[in-house]
Amino acid sequence: MIRIAIKMLMGDRLKYLGLLAGMAFAAMMISQQMSIFLGLSSQTGTFIREMTSTDLWVMDPQLRFSEDTISLPDTALQRVRSIEGVAHAVPLYKGFLKAQLADGTRTSVIVVGVDDATLSGAPATIKNGDATLLRQEPGILIDERDMGTKLAYTRSGGAPMKLGDRISINDRDALVVGTYRGSPSFFWDPTIYTTYSRALQFAPRERRLMSFVMVKVAPGQDVLAVKERIERITGYAARTSVDFENITKAYILKSTGILINFGIAVGLGFVIGMIVTGQTFFNFTLDNLRYFAALKAMGASTGTLVRMVLSQVLSVTWLAFGLGVGIAAFMGHFLAKTDLAFLMKWEVLVVTVGMMLVVGVVAALISLVKVLRLEPGVVFKG
Amino acid sequence: MDTLTATPTIEPGAKADRPVAVYCKGITKTYGSGQSAVRALRGVDVDVRTGELMMLVGPSGCGKTTLISIIAGVLDRDEGECTVLGKDFKVLGPSGTTQFRATNVGFVFQAFNLIPTLTLAENVAVPLLINRVRRADAIEQACEMLKKVGLGDRTKDIPTRLSGGQQQRVAISRALVHKPKLLVCDEPTSALDHVTGQKVMELLRSVAAGNDLSLVVVTHDARIFEFADRIAEMDDGRIVSMTTGKGHQHSSFDASHAK
Ligand SMILES: Nc1ncnc2c1ncn2[C@@H]1O[C@H](COP(=O)(O)OP(=O)(O)OP(=O)(O)O)[C@@H](O)[C@H]1O
Ligand SMILES: [Mg+2]
Numbered sequence: 001m002i003r004i005a006i007k008m009l010m011g012d013r014l015k016y017l018g019l020l021a022g023m024a025f026a027a028m029m030i031s032q033q034m035s036i037f038l039g040l041s042s043q044t045g046t047f048i049r050e051m052t053s054t055d056l057w058v059m060d061p062q063l064r065f066s067e068d069t070i071s072l073p074d075t076a077l078q079r080v081r082s083i084e085g086v087a088h089a090v091p092l093y094k095g096f097l098k099a100q101l102a103d104g105t106r107t108s109v110i111v112v113g114v115d116d117a118t119l120s121g122a123p124a125t126i127k128n129g130d131a132t133l134l135r136q137e138p139g140i141l142i143d144e145r146d147m148g149t150k151l152a153y154t155r156s157g158g159a160p161m162k163l164g165d166r167i168s169i170n171d172r173d174a175l176v177v178g179t180y181r182g183s184p185s186f187f188w189d190p191t192i193y194t195t196y197s198r199a200l201q202f203a204p205r206e207r208r209l210m211s212f213v214m215v216k217v218a219p220g221q222d223v224l225a226v227k228e229r230i231e232r233i234t235g236y237a238a239r240t241s242v243d244f245e246n247i248t249k250a251y252i253l254k255s256t257g258i259l260i261n262f263g264i265a266v267g268l269g270f271v272i273g274m275i276v277t278g279q280t281f282f283n284f285t286l287d288n289l290r291y292f293a294a295l296k297a298m299g300a301s302t303g304t305l306v307r308m309v310l311s312q313v314l315s316v317t318w319l320a321f322g323l324g325v326g327i328a329a330f331m332g333h334f335l336a337k338t339d340l341a342f343l344m345k346w347e348v349l350v351v352t353v354g355m356m357l358v359v360g361v362v363a364a365l366i367s368l369v370k371v372l373r374l375e376p377g378v379v380f381k382g
Numbered sequence: 383m384d385t386l387t388a389t390p391t392i393e394p395g396a397k398a399d400r401p402v403a404v405y406c407k408g409i410t411k412t413y414g415s416g417q418s419a420v421r422a423l424r425g426v427d428v429d430v431r432t433g434e435l436m437m438l439v440g441p442s443g444c445g446k447t448t449l450i451s452i453i454a455g456v457l458d459r460d461e462g463e464c465t466v467l468g469k470d471f472k473v474l475g476p477s478g479t480t481q482f483r484a485t486n487v488g489f490v491f492q493a494f495n496l497i498p499t500l501t502l503a504e505n506v507a508v509p510l511l512i513n514r515v516r517r518a519d520a521i522e523q524a525c526e527m528l529k530k531v532g533l534g535d536r537t538k539d540i541p542t543r544l545s546g547g548q549q550q551r552v553a554i555s556r557a558l559v560h561k562p563k564l565l566v567c568d569e570p571t572s573a574l575d576h577v578t579g580q581k582v583m584e585l586l587r588s589v590a591a592g593n594d595l596s597l598v599v600v601t602h603d604a605r606i607f608e609f610a611d612r613i614a615e616m617d618d619g620r621i622v623s624m625t626t627g628k629g630h631q632h633s634s635f636d637a638s639h640a641k
Contacts, residue, residue, distance in 0.1 A: 001511050004497075004504060011499020294495040297456050299484020300512050301477065376456035376483075379491060380447045380568045 001300070005308035006315045008288060015284045019316050020323070022280055026273020026359060027324025030266050031344065031352040035332055037262035038348065039341025044252045045245035046185035047094075047112075051214070053120045055223050057244050058089070058213040058230055061237040065248040067110070067187050069095065071209030072236065079234050080213045085226040087218035090115035093199040094211040096189065100168045103156035110191045111169065113199025121214060122193055123180035128163065134195050139177035140167070145339070146190040147179065169202045184339040186252065270355050278363040281313060285367035289374065296376040309368045310361070317360035321353055397431045397611055403564060403596040404430035404453055409462035410619075411448050422448040424619035425462070432563075435587065435597040437607060437627070440616035446600040447568055449616070453598060454487050454566040455479045467563050484512050488557030490567035490586075494549045496541035502528055502552050503537040509560040527555040531585060547578035551585060558589060565589075567599045571606055583609045 010016050047066050048057075058080050060070040080089045093113030100106050114121035114131075122131035126141060133139060142151060148160035151167075161167070165176045174194070182191060194202070215238065217226045223240060230238040239247070253259040285292070292305065300308075325344075332342040411423040422445045430436050430453075438446045451457035452464060455471045464470065467486055471479045488509070496505045506524035511517065525537045531551040533544075541549055550570060557565055567586065571579030583606045586597060599610070607613055610627030 001508075003517065004500060004508065004511060007504070008497060008499050288497075290493070290495060291497045294489070294491065295508070295512070296480075297454070297483065297489050298509050298512055299480050299482075299487070301480050301484075304512065377451045379456065379489065379495065380451055 001304050001308055002311045005312050008291070009284060009312040009315070012284060012287070015280055015287075016316070019277060019280045019284070020320050022276030023273055023316055023320030023356065023359065024323040024327070026269050026277070027321045027352055027356050028328045029269030029272070029324075030355055031325045031348050032328035032331060033262050033265040033269065034348045034351060035328065035342050035344040036335075036340075037258070037266075038345055039343035040186060040258060040262075041249050041253060042343050043184055043186040043341050044249045046183050047187070047191070048241050048245045048248065050123065050183065051121055051241065052124070053216070054214040054241065055217040056215040056227055056230065056238045056240060058215055058234070058236050058238045059211070059244075061235070063237065065251040066244065067094070067096070071211055072213065074210065076210060076234065076236065077213050080215060080230060080236075083226070083230055083233055085218050085221040085229060087216045087221075088118075089213050089215045090118055090120050091196050091210045092121055092212040092214050093196055093203065095199075095203055097170045097202055099170075099192075101151070101153055101155075101161070102166060103153045105153055105155040107150065108189050109169065110187065110189045111199050111202055112191060112193050113196040114193060115214075116195045116197050119195070120216075123182065125181040127179045127181065129178055133178040134193070134198075136175065136177045138172070138174050138198055138201075139194065140169075140174045140198075141178045141180050141193040142176055143182040143190055144179040145182060150188075150190040170204060172202050174198075174202070184341065186341075266355075270359065273356070273359045274362060277313075277359050278366050281363045282367050282370070284312075285309070285370055289370070290379070292371045293374050293376060293379045296371075296374060297379040302372060305371055306368060309364050309371060313360040313364040313367075314357075317356050321356045324356075325349060325352060397434045400431035400433055402429050403432045403434070403467060404428070404598070405463070405465045406449075406453065407463045409449070409452060409464055410460045411445070411452065411457070412460055422619055423452075423459075426616075426619070426621055428614055428621055430564075430596045430598055431611075432594045432596055434611045435599065435609060435627075437610040437613045438598060438600045438616060439602070439604075439607070439613055440622075442602075444616045445619045446616055450566045450568060450598050450600055454489065454564070455483050484509070485560070486563045488560070488562040488565040490550070490553050490557045490565065490570045492569035492573055494541070494546075494553045494573070496549055496552055496556070498540065498542050501538050501540060502533060502544075505541060505552060506556045506559050509556060509562075513560055524555070524559055527559045528552070531555050545578075546574050547582060550574060550578075550582050554582070554585060554589070558595075563595060565595055565597045567597065569600055569602065571601065571603050576605060579603060579606060 099109045119131040151161040153159045227238040335342040409426040413420040452459045503524045507520035510520035615623040
């Protein structure tokens with residue numbers, strides 16, 4: 001009877017296509033919004049993820065996210081270095097600073113200062129050499145993606161920044177000695193790498209403090225044990241990259257309302273899908289009520305009718321899911337080539353399937369109530 | 383029992399010696415309650431013999447549809463006794479009754495009720511599919527059945543491309559494909575013109591003749607009375623007369639004549 005049921009539905013082209021379109025739209029909306037959300041929330045951790053050279057980030061316990069401005073005293077570095085299990089520890093500066101281009105274009109930049117001696121923490125994707133480029137005074141590395149956009153000479157026609165150009169950071173002279181290939185980050189401002197000591201010169205006086213101490217754990221040492229030791233002895237917080245990324249993500253999601261906004265969009269897709277699907281399918285059921293009544297009279301059991309109605313809805317649900325997610329993925333494919341966030345993880349598919357199944361089952365239930373309540377006696381009525 | 387129940391002029395009919403397929407005594411049915419209550423049946427006594435074609439006639443609203451609905455097990459009676467093929471639906475319960483209908487009862491409706499998006503073969507196969515016959519077997523048997531009613535070359539067609547008479551023949555095929563013991567037909571000819579109606583009745587008649595199938599046919603159409611073994615006339619929720627028809631004379635009709 002399941003094939004019969006599906007044929008009944010597919011034979012009604014208009015309703016079938018309406019149902020398919022409604023459900024596909026819902027699936028697309030749900031999966032697309034979730035993917036953008038995941039993309040955005042993943043981009044909050046770009047900086048932390050790219051800092052692969054560290055095992056632990058030591059920071060002020062009150063620091064809430066990677067761009068927060070609470071710093072450590074200079075003494076922190078020595079204190080951390082003296083802790084058992086720490087192979088080496090280097091300072092890292094990170095701060096928002098004002099910058100001005102040669103043509104007077106003003107912008108704000110994120111300056112990252114890496115340890116002068118080891119240059120550990122400098123980007124791994126430098127195009128025209130390696131981190132030692134920073135030995136040149138007063139060298140900085142810029143993201144090649146920013147050259148023609150965020151660091152372009154907007155005031156004088158928009159020409160891109162080039163290697164060898166000079167830029168003034170907080171009224172201090174800086175020289176573009178190299179470019180690297182960064183990844184899109186939630187924190188919009190261009191990220192500029194330099195050495196730790198140079199970064200301190202750029203930074204305003206009161207900010208001459210360390211943002212983080214980056215710790216490499218000695219071989220054979222348990223990272224978590226070292227983390228606990230650092231926290232116990234220094235009173236600072238020591239976090240693995242994963243932990244740090246998580247608190248950053250949680251803070252951004254909480255403080256920006258991003259989660260709520262995307263939640264609303266996904267919820268809307270869900271509700272619209274539910275309404276359209278429920279409505280269209282209910283109309284289909286009403287149109288076919290006399291056939292359902294005839295089937296009931298002919299001895300179709302409750303179980304058979306439930307299977308029929310469910311298979312009608314679910315046959316559309318799967319197709320609509322594929323279609324909707326396909327369209328979303330197709331759009332995402334093009335988004336992925338830009339800096340826009342789009343991350344369709346398998347979780348997106350699972351949640352979308354789950355939501356679509358709920359939509360389908362609810363639509364089916366509404367119709368089923370109608371079908372099951374039908375008195376078979378009505379078959380003989382006109 | 384209601385004192386108004388006149389003793390109907392019941393004639394035994396040509397098949398009075400056959401076993402009883404449907405037995406009803408003192409059946410009542412009231413729709414609704416209070417002010418709006420409608421007493422559709424006020425004590426109906428009737429029996430249908432195996433292999434018999436009984437017609438139910440009477441003015442509109444007299445309770446014909448109500449009675450066959452109860453006999454077919456799609457409507458619950460209020461009072462009285464009713465057994466069909468020895469079974470009482472009140473004892474069988476709802477799901478037992480559903481199962482009973484699936485195996486033992488065939489339905490022919492005035493409005494055909496063929497599912498428009500299915501082929502003729504699929505429509506006819508539905509009762510078999512309900513009885514969990516494998517799809518391929520069901521379709522094969524459905525085609526056989528369609529061949530018997532002269533539509534063997536249209537099995538893959540859809541119902542709406544057929545004339546009314548052809549659609550009713552498909553409906554009859556569907557009603558018979560699972561070899562039921564009881565066939566109930568509500569106004570099977572009233573959507574058809576006279577000649578077509580006659581042919582449909584000839585078909586029904588010939589089907590009834592060959593099997594131990596009992597038919598109950600509700601009709602307004604006096605021109606088809608000749609096909610009945612017995613005619614039960616109803617009025618105001620009762621059977622008021624029972625006459626013997628000439629149906630047995632038609633027993634020699636063959637399905638191949640019904641074109
Ligand atoms: N579901 C229902 N609810 C209320 N009253 C009903 C219902 N079904 C039938 N009736 C009433 O019961 C009475 C008998 O109805 P029934 O349909 O059995 O008559 P009928 O003899 O088949 O009439 P017709 O020849 O017009 O088909 C009528 O008065 C009808 O209005
Ligand atoms: Mg009627």
